[in-house]
Amino acid sequence: MLAVSREALITVAVVAAVLLWMGPSLYRQDLVFLAATYSLIALGMYVPFVLAGSLSMAYSAYAAIGAYAVALISVRTGLSMWWGWILGALAAAAVAVLLSLATQKLSGFYLAAVTLLFGIAFEHWLIDGPSFTGGSAGISGVETVTMFGWEPPRYALVVFAILFVCLIAVTVDRLRKSVWGLMLQAARDNRNVARSSGVNPAHLTVVALAIGAAIASTGGSLFTVSVQAVTPETFTLSIVFLAIFMPIIGGRSSAWGAPLGALIVVIVTLNMPGYQGSGELLLAGAVLVILIVAPGGVIGWSQNVLGRMNRLYKERGNR
Numbered sequence: 511m512l513a514v515s516r517e518a519l520i521t522v523a524v525v526a527a528v529l530l531w532m533g534p535s536l537y538r539q540d541l542v543f544l545a546a547t548y549s550l551i552a553l554g555m556y557v558p559f560v561l562a563g564s565l566s567m568a569y570s571a572y573a574a575i576g577a578y579a580v581a582l583i584s585v586r587t588g589l590s591m592w593w594g595w596i597l598g599a600l601a602a603a604a605v606a607v608l609l610s611l612a613t614q615k616l617s618g619f620y621l622a623a624v625t626l627l628f629g630i631a632f633e634h635w636l637i638d639g640p641s642f643t644g645g646s647a648g649i650s651g652v653e654t655v656t657m658f659g660w661e662p663p664r665y666a667l668v669v670f671a672i673l674f675v676c677l678i679a680v681t682v683d684r685l686r687k688s689v690w691g692l693m694l695q696a697a698r699d700n701r702n703v704a705r706s707s708g709v710n711p712a713h714l715t716v717v718a719l720a721i722g723a724a725i726a727s728t729g730g731s732l733f734t735v736s737v738q739a740v741t742p743e744t745f746t747l748s749i750v751f752l753a754i755f756m757p758i759i760g761g762r763s764s765a766w767g768a769p770l771g772a773l774i775v776v777i778v779t780l781n782m783p784g785y786q787g788s789g790e791l792l793l794a795g796a797v798l799v800i801l802i803v804a805p806g807g808v809i810g811w812s813q814n815v816l817g818r819m820n821r822l823y824k825e826r827g828n829r
Contacts, residue, residue: 525672528773532668539668543736545776546671547573547729549769551749552756553675553682554726556768558718560757561686563698565618566719567750568609568625569726571632572602574745576727577734578636581649586642591653595731599724606723610716629747636742648741655735671732675769678725683765685721694718755797761809770808 532538551573558564579598584591613624636643643649654661662670685691697704697711704711734740752775759774760767778793804811 524770525676528672529669534665536664539664540736541776541780542668543671543733544780545769545773546668546675547733547736548749548752548756548772548775549675550678550729550732551726552753552768552772553678553765554722554724554729555750555753556682556757556765557685557722557725558715559722559754560762561691561694561698562715562718564610564715564719565622565754566606566609566625566722567622567747568606568628568632569723569753570629570745570747570750572606572723572726573730573733573749574632574636574740574742575602575605575730577730577740577744578643578649579727580731580734581652581740582642584653585649585651591655591735594734595728598727598731602723602727603720606719607716610719614712614716626747626750629750633742633746643742646742648739648744650739652734652738652740654738667736671736674728674732678728679765679769682725682768686765690714755793757807759797759800759807761807761811763806763813764809767807767809774808 528542532542551569554572555566555569558566576595576598579601580591580594583589583594583597609625609628613621616624637646655667686695693704693709694714696707697709697714701711704714730740730745733744753772756771756775757767758771760769760771774796775793778796800807804814806814
């Protein structure tokens with residue numbers, strides 16, 4: 511109960527800090543929307559990559575599925591855009607299951623290479639494929655968000671996006687600590703021991719990939735809602751590479767490392783004063799420093815610092 515309360519307080523503090531930093535600035539609101547999108551894609555990758563040890567590189571395609579589902583439902587059918595969120599998540603999960611079944615005998619570099627090619631092929635399919643995707647121009651004119659007839663202002667939408675990311679992060683972290691999550695991590699560390707315990711690692715990985723794809727698709731849906739348009743170039747492979755490093759920067763020991771890493775990535779690459787145009791180089795240097803100095807990421811480093819301070823406090827109290 512104490513851990514839950516502490517986690518809730520930390521979450522509220524971080525959300526409050528982000529809102530204060532954002533303020534009425536439209537540019538910073540766009541940055542927070544982008545960070546929320548990155549967070550959801552990184553949380554989607556967190557489940558199979560960190561928990562299951564399966565490096566799938568198709569997450570740009572899953573995010574694009576969510577984005578195009580919202581756009582197509584809104585523009586082509588006239589139905590509520592919220593159906594696009596649901597159908598996009600289901601479609602992304604189904605594609606992830608089919609792709610995982612086709613590549614279940616692959617691992618490591620070979621799995622990454624094949625899924626990387628799938629992401630590239632999916633992007634080209636959006637450009638040169640059926641006419642309903644809009645080709646290279648994409649789809650524009652997506653309806654604005656309405657909730658029971660109420661059209662919230664942009665600031666409120668950003669707040670809802672942050673809360674949605676927090677909800678997904680809490681869910682993924684609870685999933686990590688659940689029996690299923692512990693089995694998934696055990697199968698990652700030693701597949702033979704997992705099999706001897708009656709657990710099929712392949713089935714666990716397929717489920718993890720489906721869950722991750724569904725979460726990543728909501729990132730694409732959120733981005734489409736924020737800009738009211740989508741193009742094939744919106745979700746490229748560069749997002750996947752960034753999403754891999756986000757939990758490393760934030761800390762792999764907790765699902766909260768993914769959104770924290772996403773926020774750091776956006777600030778470093780797009781909002782660092784004096785470094786416009788070289789944000790990627792600065793980010794690469796930051797990742798290198800973190801891997802050397804703090805392998806546990808920002809969360810792991812913070813926990814170590816707090817632990818040392820607590821020990822020093824107890825030592826002084828015992829004197």
